[in-house]
Amino acid sequence: xxxxxxxxxxxxxxxxxxxxxxxxxxxxxxxxxxxxxxxxxxxxxxxxxxxxxxxxxxxxxxxxxxxxxxxxxxxxxxxxxxxxx
Numbered sequence: 001x002x003x004x005x006x007x008x009x010x011x012x013x014x015x016x017x018x019x020x021x022x023x024x025x026x027x028x029x030x031x032x033x034x035x036x037x038x039x040x041x042x043x044x045x046x047x048x049x050x051x052x053x054x055x056x057x058x059x060x061x062x063x064x065x066x067x068x069x070x071x072x073x074x075x076x077x078x079x080x081x082x083x084x085x
Contacts, residue, residue, distance in 0.1 A: 002028050037073045040066070044082045051078045 005028065006016040020028050036058040043054045055066035055078075070078045 033069065034073065036060075037070055040070060040078070041074060041081070044078060045085050051082065054078065 002017060003013045006013045009016065011019075017027055020026075020031070024031055026034070040054050040058045043049055043057060044051075047054075049057065051067070052063050055063050058066075060066035060069075067078055070076075070081070074081060076084070
């Protein structure tokens, strides 16, 4: 969690979030989500994994939540994206 990360670096959650946003232009949660979706995009391109397997590999327990987040970020459903590449 952001709170545990803040404790590890010796600050509070608010200061960590503000500093992170200042440096990276997004919250820690948004940064992590974007990173996971980029890894999923890469896996869909280079592997033969199913969409469900890719979702699990990048930390999504729900295939539906993964598909929704992927569609919002990439603009296509994961399966449609996989079939295009």
